[in-house]
Structures are given as C-alpha cells and as structure tokens.
Amino acid sequence: MSLFRLTLRNVLHRRFLSLLTVCAVAITVAFIVLLTLSRESVEQGAKKGYGPFDLVIGAAGSETQLVLNTFYHIGAPTGNIPLAVLDQAKQDKSVDQAFAMTTGDNFKGFPIVGMDSGYFFTRYGDSKLQEGVMYTRTGETIVGAYVAESLGLKVGDTFSGAHGLVQEEAHESAEAEHGENHGAGEHDEEHDEEHAHESFHYTVAGILPELHTPDDRAVFTTVDYAWAVHELAPEDREITAVLVKPASLLGAHDLKQALDGSNGVQAAYTSKAVSDVLNAVDQGSRLLSVLTAICVLLAGIAILLSLIAAVGERTKDVGLLRLLGKSRAYVWLTLTSEGLLVTAAGLIFGLLLGHLGAYLLKDALFAQAGIQIEPYHWTPEHWLIAAGALSIGLLSSLGPAFRMYRMHPLALFKS
Numbered sequence: 001m002s003l004f005r006l007t008l009r010n011v012l013h014r015r016f017l018s019l020l021t022v023c024a025v026a027i028t029v030a031f032i033v034l035l036t037l038s039r040e041s042v043e044q045g046a047k048k049g050y051g052p053f054d055l056v057i058g059a060a061g062s063e064t065q066l067v068l069n070t071f072y073h074i075g076a077p078t079g080n081i082p083l084a085v086l087d088q089a090k091q092d093k094s095v096d097q098a099f100a101m102t103t104g105d106n107f108k109g110f111p112i113v114g115m116d117s118g119y120f121f122t123r124y125g126d127s128k129l130q131e132g133v134m135y136t137r138t139g140e141t142i143v144g145a146y147v148a149e150s151l152g153l154k155v156g157d158t159f160s161g162a163h164g165l166v167q168e169e170a171h172e173s174a175e176a177e178h179g180e181n182h183g184a185g186e187h188d189e190e191h192d193e194e195h196a197h198e199s200f201h202y203t204v205a206g207i208l209p210e211l212h213t214p215d216d217r218a219v220f221t222t223v224d225y226a227w228a229v230h231e232l233a234p235e236d237r238e239i240t241a242v243l244v245k246p247a248s249l250l251g252a253h254d255l256k257q258a259l260d261g262s263n264g265v266q267a268a269y270t271s272k273a274v275s276d277v278l279n280a281v282d283q284g285s286r287l288l289s290v291l292t293a294i295c296v297l298l299a300g301i302a303i304l305l306s307l308i309a310a311v312g313e314r315t316k317d318v319g320l321l322r323l324l325g326k327s328r329a330y331v332w333l334t335l336t337s338e339g340l341l342v343t344a345a346g347l348i349f350g351l352l353l354g355h356l357g358a359y360l361l362k363d364a365l366f367a368q369a370g371i372q373i374e375p376y377h378w379t380p381e382h383w384l385i386a387a388g389a390l391s392i393g394l395l396s397s398l399g400p401a402f403r404m405y406r407m408h409p410l411a412l413f414k415s
Contacts, residue, residue, distance in 0.1 A: 008341070017306050018342055024302040025346025026353055028295040029389055033354025035292065036381045038365070041373040043278060049214055050270045051123040055244040055252045057085060057259055060266045067273035070101060070241045072214045073111045077103055080238035081265050088259070089242050094251025097122050100239045102226045105161040105197065107219050110147045112161050112202075114223040122245060124211060131155050132206030135221055138228050142206040146216040146366065157204045161197050161219075161229070200229045212372055296392065299346075303339055303396035336397040343393025347386055 050056075050071040058066040059079030068074040089098040099122070102114035117134050120127075132155040135142055143153050153159075202221060210216060227237050244267075246252035256267040359375035366372050 017309060021302045021306045021342050022346040022349065024299045025343055025389060025393070026350040028292075028299040029347055029350025029385060030353035030357060031295055032292055032385055033351060033382070034357045034361075036379060036385070037354070037358045037373055037375070037377065038361075040377075040379060041365070050274065051213075052245045053123070053243040054246055054249070054270055055256060055267055056270055057081065057089060057242040057244060057265060057267045058240065060261070060264045063266065063268035063273045064276055066241065066266065066268055067270055068277070069103070070243065071270065073103075073113070073218050074214075077240045078266075079264075080240055081242075082263070083237050083239055085259070085265055086239060086242050089244055089255065092251075092255055092258075094247055094254050095244055096247040097245040099243045100223050101241045101243060102223050103240045104226060105163055105229070107147075107159055107161050107202070108151060110144075110151075110217055110219055112141075112219045112221060112225065114225045115220050116223060119243065120208075127209055127211075129206040130209045132204070135205045138222050138224055139200070139202055140205040141202045141219050141221040142208055143204055143219050144208050144216040145210045147219060148207045153204055153207070155204050155206060158201050159204075160199075160201055163197055197229060200225075216372075217366065296388075299389075300392045300396050303343060303393055304399065306339075306342065308400050335400055336394060339393045339397030340390060343389055347389045350389075351382070351386075 050067070053071070056067060056070050058070065058077065059081050061078030065075055066078045069077045083100070086098060086100045089095055097118070099116040099119045100114075103111055105112040117136075120134070129142065130145060130148075132142070147153065202219075202225075208215065208220075223239065224237075226232075244252070244255065246255065252269070256269070259265055260267040355375050358373050362373045362375055
C-alpha cells in the first residue's frame with residue numbers, strides 16, 4: 001500500500017476527529033484571509049479615494065470628518081462655508097483646479113452631491129459614461145454605477161430627494177421609537193422642508209462607469225441644486241467644501257496658511273487625514289492580530305491532539321509495519337504526512353471560505369464605507385498563509401511522529 005493511501009485511510013478511519021481538526025485549520029485560515037483582503041482593500045481604497053485633490057477646504061471642525069464626508073461620502077459635513085471661498089481659491093496662482101461641492105440631501109440613503117462637472121474630467125480623465133450624458137442643467141443628475149445597479153435606475157428616470165444623509169423613513173421611525181415630540185411651529189417647518197424636497201424633481205441624465213471609488217455610491221448633480229431646493233437668495237448661498245488640486249505642494253501649503261482658521265474656515269491636507277484613519281485601522285488590525293495568533297495556536301493544538309490520539313490508537317499497527325520490514329523513516333512519514341494532509345485540507349477549505357466571506361461582505365463594506373473588497377484577489381500574503389499553515393501542521397506532527405520513531409517494534413506491542 002502506498003504511503004498516500006495509507007495516510008488517507010488513517011485519516012478517514014478517525015473521521016470525526018479529523019473533521020474537527022480540518023475545521024479548526026479552515027476557520028483560522030479563513031479569518032486570516034478575510035482580514036488580509038479587508039486590510040488591503042481599506043488601504044487601496046483610502047489611497048485612491050481622493051485622487052489628485054491634495055487639499056480640501058471646508059467649515060472648521062474635524063479634519064478627518066471633512067475629508068471622509070467630501071471624498072468618501074461618510075458621515076455628516078462639518079458645516080457650510082461662504083461661496084466667496086471658492087473664488088478666493090480659484091484666483092490663487094498656486095491652485096491648478098478648484099471645485100465647489102454641496103451636500104446634505106439623499107436619495108434612498110445614497111448621498112446627493114452637487115459638484116462641478118469638471119471634477120470628473122480632472123479626476124478620472126476622459127472616461128466615458130456608461131450611459132447618457134453629463135448633467136448641464138439644474139435638476140439633471142448622473143448616478144454612480146453602484147447606485148444605478150442597486151436601485152435599478154436608468155437614463156430618463158425621475159425622482160425626488162430627501163433632506164439629510166439617511167432615508168427619511170428611517171429618521172421618522174427613529175423619532176417614533178424614541179417618542180420625540182415637536183412643537184407645532186417646528187413641525188410646520190419640517191413639513192415645509194419635506195414638501196420642498198418632494199416637489200423638486202431630479203432627472204437621470206447619465207450613469208457613471210464603475211470607478212471603484214466611493215463615487216460609485218453617490219448621486220451627482222449641479223452645485224446649485226441645494227440653492228434651488230431651498231429657494232435661497234444669492235446672498236444666502238453657501239457651499240459645503242472646495243476640492244483643490246494645487247499646482248505644487250508648496251502652493252498647497254501657502255493656500256492652507258492663508259485660509260486655515262479664518263472666518264470659520266479650515267483647509268486640510270487630504271493625505272494627512274487619510275493617514276490618520278489608516279493609523280486607526282492599523283491599531284485595530286494589531287488587536288485582531290492577537291486574536292489571529294490565538295486562533296493559530298488553537299489550530300496547532302488541535303492538530304497535535306489529533307495526532308497524539310492517532311498514535312495511541314495505532315501503536316500495534318505501527319509495530320506490525322516495523323516487523324514487516326518498514327523502516328523507522330516510513331513510520332515517521334506516515335504520521336507527519338497525516339498531519340500535513342489534514343492541514344492541507346483545512347488550508348484549502350479555509351482559502352475558499354475566506355474568499356467566500358469576502359464576496360458576501362463586499363456589498364455591505366462598500367455601502368457603508370465606500371471600500372471595495374476584491375474577493376477574487378490573490379495577494380503575496382496568501383503564499384505566506386499557505387506556508388505558515390503547512391509549517392504549523394508539520395511542527396505539530398513532529399512530536400508524536402518522533403515518539404513512534406524511537407520505539408522498538410516489540411516495545412510497541414507491549415505498550
């Protein structure tokens with residue numbers, strides 16, 4: 001009987017214990033794979049999330065909040081700033097491009113973002129729309145590929161937005177749950193605002209291609225949409241942020257020094273704010289690494305206990321093999337190959353399970369954070385995971401195998 005067939009027979013003979021060991025290895029590997037894919041997706045998504053816009057100008061407050069809302073469409077804006085800030089940025093000689101952004105409304109949970117159409121050409125080049133044309137008039141929109149797919153939107157469809165960054169229905173249900181009561185005047189004001197949003201209709205002029213950035217999950221329209229919805233007078237018009245592509249890093253520094261902290265306005269380095277977020281993610285990853293190490297240790301212990309049990313069951317079988325002329329090396333290989341076979345089976349199932357988990361989580365992760373995990377991506381760390389798993393399987397096998405290796409054939413029958 002070949003070594004492989006003997007090893008396979010031994011594994012199948014102890015199906016339940018072998019299955020538990022395979023599951024322990026598979027769960028550990030799947031957890032590590034999912035963690036690796038998620039961390040890489042967060043890093044890649046964060047790096048390409050803001051494009052060439054190294055500086056963002058907005059209302060005073062948290063720089064991280066400003067950047068996350070502006071480029072990743074996460075959370076609430078820090079507030080509004082005067083429209084004159086845009087003119088000041090455009091007139092600065094150190095600025096290559098500057099685009100105003102307005103936000104604060106949503107359509108079925110997806111943010112409606114007012115943005116100058118030049119933003120898309122500056123950031124994405126000459127990428128063609130998936131369908132339709134770029135918006136040119138107030139009320140026309142282009143929608144991200146993820147929004148169009150999720151809501152089934154097509155060119156020519158019309159819809160109305162809602163105030164806030166979440167669906168109005170969710171807001172109302174939350175109020176009902178907490179039993180909030182408003183005065184008549186406040187209720188009338190909210191009713192008028194809701195009516196203003198419902199009476200303003202958007203038309204889908206185009207659908208963006210898959211950009212693999214947070215812009216896939218936003219609805220874009222002209223900057224003046226918020227002014228039109230609320231019928232604001234020219235002197236009351238404000239914007240949420242200004243996205244700046246500086247001509248040089250020195251120019252970005254000069255503009256930041258000129259605007260930061262003046263009249264409730266702040267200017268933030270985009271890369272710095274994103275780095276702060278990534279540092280926080282890294283700290284969380286370190287905590288998960290501790291859990292990963294514990295899982296690896298438990299998987300190694302599971303393999304070790306499985307093989308110790310196998311040694312106790314097959315002492316006489318091993319002795320018979322020795323009496324039939326099989327060498328000590330052969331006996332040693334039967335046990336180590338059993339550990340490697342169980343580990344390899346767990347490794348394969350773990351890799352499949354980890355990528356399956358990434359596939360199932362990709363939409364939820366993208367919908368919440370604009371980070372697109374790639375479930376089919378194979379990273380260099382996968383090879384390290386495979387090598388590490390097989391090494392743990394081999395090391396766990398050495399102890400029981402060495403014990404059998406040292407024993408005399410007749411002593412095996414006496415034990």
